[in-house]
Amino acid sequence: MPRLLRRLLDRFSPAPGAPLAGAAERRSATAGAFVAWSTPGRPVWSARDCGAFAKEGFQANAIAHRCVRLVSEAAASTPLLLYDGRRELTSHPLLDLLARPNPHEGGGVLMEAIYGHLLVAGNAYVEAVQLDDVPRELYVLRPDRMRVVPGADGWPEAWEYTVGGRSVRFRRAAGRLSPILHLKQFHPADDHYGFSAMEAAATALDLHNAASAWNKALLDNAARPSGALVYSGAQGAGLSDAQFTRLRAEMEAQFQGAANAGRPLLLDGGLDWKPLSLTPKDMDFIEARAAAAREIALALGVPPLLLGLPGDSTYSNYAEASRAFWRQTVLPLARRTGASLAHWLAPAWGGDLRLEPDLDAIEALSTEREALWRRVNAASFLSDGEKREAVGYGSDRS
Structure with a gap:
């Protein structure tokens, strides 16, 4: 896997000694072919x-x-x-x-x-x-x-x-x-x-x-996953800085947020929408x-x-x-x-x-307490004091 990544990076890296592209050229390069490499973060x-x-x-x-x-x-x-x-x-x-x-x-x-x-x-x-x-x-x-x-x-x-x-x-x-x-x-x-x-x-x-x-x-x-706008214009052509800035501003103002939910996205000039995120399913x-x-x-x-x-x-x-x-x-x-x-x-x-x-005050346990009283009351070999202790009371109260 590291060798594959290095080969991909070498493919898209400038040759040694080659001049760096200007700002406009760099903007055009972003609209060309690219490789996205991602790994799960911590x-x-x-x-x-x-x-x-x-x-x-x-x-x-x-x-x-x-x-x-x-x-x-x-x-x-x-x-x-x-x-x-x-x-x-x-x-x-x-x-x-x-x-x-x-x-x-x-x-x-x-x-x-x-x-x-x-x-x-x-x-x-x-x-x-x-x-x-x-x-x-x-x-x-x-x-x-x-x-x-x-x-x-x-x-x-x-x-x-x-x-x-x-x-x-x-x-x-x-x-x-x-x-x-x-x-x-x-x-x-x-x-x-x-x-x-x-x-x-x-x-x-x-x-x-x-x-x-x-x-x-x-x-x-708008209950939509994130995605990317892909420009597929003429070979070698790309969006200028002004066009890129205007497109981003329009996207943020007119299509983001709950208030813009359901608003249709109109694309022209070689733009295409590609969803990137996984669905909830x-x-x-x-x-x-x-x-x-x-x-x-x-x-x-x-x-x-x-x-x-x-x-x-x-x-x-x-x-x-x-x-x-x-x-x-x-x-x-x-x-x-x-x-x-x-x-x-x-x-x-x-x-x-x-x-x-006090277990007798707990309504959720009333059926259990009732069954216990019934069993204790039916035990004729117990005295009244022993029955009181068996159900959780002392033999005497004050």
């Missing part, structure tokens, strides 16, 4: 950081945006039950704090922000404002502004939050409640930061966004875009059937896909977040406090 991927995931994923991609909204809103709508040991508590300062974490937002908004940051950035940070060593308010901080400061032993000793050119350092004090709760997704190659589900879908995101941009550009150009455009959308949904834990994506038959019906979504994605996230919040805040009040999602 792919250009978006940056792999929190800001890029927020911009290229959540803000610019409809599939990723909907997946994050589905998971975060579903998890935030799941009530958390508070237990002290095996006893359920219906009234407690921790429940009041989670219901009204600060004067500006309710508990649902706070939890939705936590889950959203975990999905997009892989990390979520919650600040506790304390009074007399008791947390009074909770705030979610942006992960892209937070930096973990490791200590001599490798564990975080502080967190530095930077905004507007100013930095605030939150230090961990021995024997006191940590001012920051750092929630993170599992990352096998990082000691201090979590791995974003959006990063696992980054390649599919780039493909899906590029396909959308390509489709938009195609529509802006040749590129398998639609199928590639659908495959990228399914990969994005898979990485974020949402069954494609819930998004109305074509070509997915993993689940037989919508209800089955919805139950899988709750069981495999939402509930594990809610349980882990509730356990982290309880482990962080419980020492302020003492006791063996833990937070668990």
Whole structure:
């Protein structure tokens, strides 16, 4: 192949010592015979950081945006039950704090922000404002502004939050409640930061966004692929500079853009139109875009059937896909977040406090819960207390 390329280049290169052609002659040469040599370029991927995931994923991609909204809103709508040991508590300062974490937002908004940051950035940070060593308010901080400061032993000793050119350092004090709760997704190659589900879908995101941009550009150009105007006039004749400039200006003004869609192109004087680009059918455009959308949904834990994506038959019906979504994605996230919040805040009040999602409040799991109640109620060898524990309640309430 290199020998063939060299022979072609030598054929169209001037002989050694030959004078170079003038400007007009060079213009004529461009209308003569030529060889176009092209190879596929290297792919250009978006940056792999929190800001890029927020911009290229959540803000610019409809599939990723909907997946994050589905998971975060579903998890935030799941009530958390508070237990002290095996006893359920219906009234407690921790429940009041989670219901009204600060004067500006309710508990649902706070939890939705936590889950959203975990999905997009892989990390979520919650600040506790304390009074007399008791947390009074909770705030979610942006992960892209937070930096973990490791200590001599490798564990975080502080967190530095930077905004507007100013930095605030939150230090961990021995024997006191940590001012920051750092929630993170599992990352096998990082000691201090979590791995974003959006990063696992980054390649599919780039493909899906590029396909959308390509489709938009195609529509802006009257849904026609690009091409070339070939001049086939008399031998040795070519377009002058003035003719070339005028033709290009007319093409840009009268035939480019969505406003000129469908306008006929009138050619004369030996001009002919030759399309160069591949058609969407040749590129398998639609199928590639659908495959990228399914990969994005898979990485974020949402069954494609819930998004109305074509070509997915993993689940037989919508209800089955919805139950899988709750069981495999939402509930594990809610349980882990509730356990982290309880482990962080419980020492302020003492006791063996833990937070668990209320499965009875999830409509998608109502058929499963009904079947469980029926089986437990039919078990005559169980006492009332044992039946309560079997369905997820403690043996006593207070």
